Amino acid sequence: MCLSGSAILSASLILLVVGFVFGEARGALSQQGLMAFVGSGDWHPEDGEFGLLRLATATLATSCGALLLAAPVGVAAGLFNALIAPRAVARVQRTLVELLAGIPSVVFGLWGLVVLVPLIGAGHGSGQGLLAASIVLALMILPTVALSTEAALNAVPNELLQGAAALGLGPLTRARRVALPAARRGVLAGLVLATGRAIGETMAVLMVAGNVVAWPKGLRDPLRTMTGNIALEMGYATAEHRSVLFVVGLMLMLAVALFVVLAAMFGGGSDAGTRESVWRDGTAKRGGDCKCGGDAVRANDAERATASNLRGRAP
16 A cells, blocks of 8 residues: 555656646747747747757757767676676676766766866867767766666576577677677667666756857857756746746656657567577577577586576686
C-alpha cells in the first residue's frame, strides 16, 4: 500500500508540473500558434519576435557534439570495466566514474570557463562557443554512457562468452564481436538517456557557450541554448515574453520525455534474437563444428569454474 501510494504521488507530481507549465504557456500558444515559434529563428522579445529555431539548433548542436565525444570514450570505458579489467582496477574505475557523475554542473562550468575556454580562445576570440559547450557536456554525460554500457555488458550471459572462448576467440574479439552486439540495446538506451540529459543541462552550458542568439556556423561560434535562454531571461520577462519562455520549457519537457520513451523501448526488449545471431555468426566465422559451442555451454561444473575468468578478471 505504501509503495503504491508513493508511485501515485510521484505520478501526480509529474502531472502537476506538466499541467503548470502548459497552463503558463497556453497564453502564448493561443495568441501566436505553434508555427510562430518553430517557423522562425528571430528572437527579439522587445519587438514581439519569438522564433525558436536558432535556440533549438544550438541545443541540438551542443547535445550532438557532446554525444559524439562521450559515446566512444564511455562505451570503451564500460567495455574495459565489464570484460577486460581485473576486479580491483574495475572497482576503482567504477568509483571514479560515479564520483564524476556526482560533481555539480556549476563546477564543470567553472572548470570550462577558467581552463577550457582560454585554451580554445588562444588567438581565436573569446573561446566561448559550440566546442567548449560540447566538451563540458561530454564530460557530464560520460558517466551515464560508461555505467549503462557496463551494466548492459554485465547482463550478457556467461554461456555466450564461454562458447565464444571455446571457438578460440580472443578477449578483444569476444568483447567486440560477441558481448557488445549482444548488449547493444542496453548500450543504445544509455546513449539515448545521456542525450536527454545533455539537452536539459543549463548552468554549465550557460557559462561556456557565449549566449548569443545566432546560428552556429563553426566550432568557436557563440550560441545560446533553450535552457540557457530560460535562465537568462526569466528574471525580467513579463506578460507574453514570460509565457513564451514557458513554451520553451514545454518543448524541452516533451523532448526529454521522448528520449526517455526511446530509452525504455531500447532497454526493455529482449536480446535473445541478437544473442542467437551472434552465436551463429561466431560459429560460421570460425568454420568449425557448431557442436563445440553446445559442448561449451553444457560443460560440467568444474569446466564452468575454470571458464569463469573469461571476462578477463583474476578470480
